[in-house]
Amino acid sequence: MVPERVELPKAYRLINHGPTVMVSSAHGGRRNVMSAAWNMALDFTPAKVCVVIDKATFTRGLVEASGEFMLQVPARGQAALVLAVGQRSGRDGDKFADAALRTLDPELLAGAAGTPPVSHALLSTALEGSLAWLACRSIPEPHNQQAYDLFIGEVVAAWADPQAFSNGHWRADAKPSLHYIAGGAFFETGAAFEIK
Amino acid sequence: MVPERVELPKAYRLINHGPTVMVSSAHGGRRNVMSAAWNMALDFTPAKVCVVIDKATFTRGLVEASGEFMLQVPARGQAALVLAVGQRSGRDGDKFADAALRTLDPELLAGAAGTPPVSHALLSTALEGSLAWLACRSIPEPHNQQAYDLFIGEVVAAWADPQAFSNGHWRADAKPSLHYIAGGAFFETGAAFEIK
Numbered sequence: 001m002v003p004e005r006v007e008l009p010k011a012y013r014l015i016n017h018g019p020t021v022m023v024s025s026a027h028g029g030r031r032n033v034m035s036a037a038w039n040m041a042l043d044f045t046p047a048k049v050c051v052v053i054d055k056a057t058f059t060r061g062l063v064e065a066s067g068e069f070m071l072q073v074p075a076r077g078q079a080a081l082v083l084a085v086g087q088r089s090g091r092d093g094d095k096f097a098d099a100a101l102r103t104l105d106p107e108l109l110a111g112a113a114g115t116p117p118v119s120h121a122l123l124s125t126a127l128e129g130s131l132a133w134l135a136c137r138s139i140p141e142p143h144n145q146q147a148y149d150l151f152i153g154e155v156v157a158a159w160a161d162p163q164a165f166s167n168g169h170w171r172a173d174a175k176p177s178l179h180y181i182a183g184g185a186f187f188e189t190g191a192a193f194e195i196k
Numbered sequence: 197m198v199p200e201r202v203e204l205p206k207a208y209r210l211i212n213h214g215p216t217v218m219v220s221s222a223h224g225g226r227r228n229v230m231s232a233a234w235n236m237a238l239d240f241t242p243a244k245v246c247v248v249i250d251k252a253t254f255t256r257g258l259v260e261a262s263g264e265f266m267l268q269v270p271a272r273g274q275a276a277l278v279l280a281v282g283q284r285s286g287r288d289g290d291k292f293a294d295a296a297l298r299t300l301d302p303e304l305l306a307g308a309a310g311t312p313p314v315s316h317a318l319l320s321t322a323l324e325g326s327l328a329w330l331a332c333r334s335i336p337e338p339h340n341q342q343a344y345d346l347f348i349g350e351v352v353a354a355w356a357d358p359q360a361f362s363n364g365h366w367r368a369d370a371k372p373s374l375h376y377i378a379g380g381a382f383f384e385t386g387a388a389f390e391i392k
Contacts, residue, residue, distance in 0.1 A: 010378075016233050017375035017383050018214015037212050040236040042248060042344055050246060050346070052238060083391045144340065148238055150246070152344065170377060176386055179213035179375070181366060182206075183390075187213050190372060190386025194379075195279045 002108055003126075003133065003159035010168040011158040012041035014073055014132040015049065017170075017189065020082060020180035022072040023051055024125035025062035031125050032090030033101070034059045035082045037180040039071060047155035049136060054149050058090035063138055064145075068118050069153060070125055073132040075164075076176040076188050083184055102128040109133070109159060116157030131164040131177055198304055199322075199329065199355035206364040207354040208237035210269055210328040211245065213366075213385065216278060216376040218268040219247055220321035221258035227321050228286030229297070230255045231278045233376040235267060243351035245332060250345050254286035259334055260341075264314050265349060266321055269328040271360075272372040272384050279380055298324040305329070305355055312353030327360040327373055 006014065015021065018040075024033040038052035049071060053060050063069045074082050085095055095101060106123035109116065116123070118135045126133050136153030144150040160166070164174035176188040202210065211217065214236075220229040234248035245267060249256050259265045270278050281291055291297060302319035305312065312319070314331045322329045332349030340346040356362070360370035372384040 013378050017377055018216070018233070018236075020214070037214070038236045038238065040214075040234045040246065040248075042234065042346065048344070050236065052236075079389070080391050148244070148348065150238065169381075170383075179385065181213055181388075182209050184392060185365075185388060185390045187366075187388050188386040189375065190384040192377075192381065192383050193275070194381045195276050196380060 001161055001163070003104070004162040004166060006132070006158040006160050006165065007168065008047045008155060008158065009045045011047040011134055011155045012044055013168065013170070014134060014158060014160060014165065015039060015071065016041055018179060019073050019177040019189065022074055022082060022085060022127065022130070023053065023059055024070045024072060025059050025066060025068070026119065026121035026125055027062045027066040030062060031094065031096060031121065032059045032062055033085050033095055033125060033127070035086035042152060049134065049153050049155060051151050051153070052149050053151050063151065066119065066122070067138050068122050069136050069138060070122055071134040071136065072127055072130040073177055075129060075131050076178060078129055079178055079186055082178060104128050118156060131175065132158065132160040134158045197357055197359070199300070200358040200362060202328070202354040202356050202361065203364065204243045204351060204354065205241045207243040207330055207351045208240055209364065209366070210330060210354060210356060210361060211235060211237055211267065214375060215269050215373040215385065218270055218278060218281060218323065218326070219249065219255055220266045220268060221255050221262060221264070222315065222317035222321055223258045223262040226258060227290065227292060227317065228255045228258055229281050229291055229321060229323070231282035238348060245330065245349050245351060247347050247349070248345050249347050259347065262315065262318070263334045264318050265332050265334060266318055267330040267332065268323055268326040269373055271325060271327050272374060274325055275374055275382055278374060300324050314352060327371065328354065328356040330354045
């Protein structure tokens with residue numbers, strides 16, 4: 001699977017349907033990935049997103065120090081992983097050491113469409129099996145971060161598994177993504193349909 | 197159908213799976229309803245939500261003037277309505293005059309569990325057929341509103357159709373909700389499952 005670059009004005013479509021995402025980050029030789037149901041698109045151009053990153057998380061420090069994060073849209077088959085990375089803290093050991101967390105070759109992301117303006121370390125947190133990846137630069141908003149744990153990011157590069165999302169559209173035969181409820185309960189993404 | 201009050205610390209579960217919502221509002225004898233894919237939960241206790249309300253919308257003025265809004269979780273069967281209220285402006289006439297927009301008797305919401313701390317006018321915007329209703333008081337955040345069209349609300353009362361969500365949980369046989377993509381394309385909520 002070679003991830004396909006997604007035009008930035010269409011990047012919101014990768015999360016517009018409200019999937020739970022994984023948030024990955026890296027700084028100073030450390031890296032982490034956590035789950036976040038509380039995410040949404042915030043703008044088309046420049047593309048922006050919101051995500052809630054609790055003060056207690058290891059991810060929080062990595063994002064504040066590096067000024068960047070990646071949202072990843074997991075597939076139905078990654079549900080156990082989504083739950084697992086949401087339950088453990090990156091402080092207790094590198095989650096990427098887990099055999100179930102396989103990363104993409106970052107050169108696949110850095111490739112054809114020009115080098116994305118984020119660190120190589122961040123690109124190295126992209127997981128195999130995700131349906132889409134949104135590399136974001138955090139827009140510093142200290143009040144939102146402090147009062148609400150709310151982070152706003154500008155999407156500076158985005159990719160999708162072309163079997164799931166291609167030419168700006170989710171494919172009808174895409175693997176389902178995940179919609180988290182609570183306590184290990186999820187919905188999977190159901191049938192696509194169109195209102196004319 | 198008599199809506200059932202949802203405990204506020206569990207209100208986030210009504211939107212945690214990322215459904216598109218309708219946002220309704222009322223002020224000074226005017227009222228409106230619009231669609232918003234860009235919404236998310238922001239906190240458990242006190243329960244908070246985020247939603248993007250563009251400056252160009254009629255809803256924007258009503259929310260700013262009244263300091264309150266209601267998020268409603270539409271069912272699959274309301275998809276055409278969700279698209280229609282997203283395409284028309286409330287400035288061009290009261291959308292509630294449309295026969296397809298039937299409102300609940302507000303006494304059903306004001307009822308048993310004590311009067312919710314929002315206006316009767318806002319309760320009167322609750323639509324029949326929605327799966328859940330979250331009455332919110334806007335937390336004034338002028339910078340977010342101006343720079344990002346981002347509104348933060350405290351959920352002060354919530355209700356659900358007990359056939360969809362009851363005792364703090366989505367029912368396995370609930371009608372699907374809606375996940376908007378773009379251009380009239382949606383996913384419906386798919387199968388529920390649990391990871392132990």
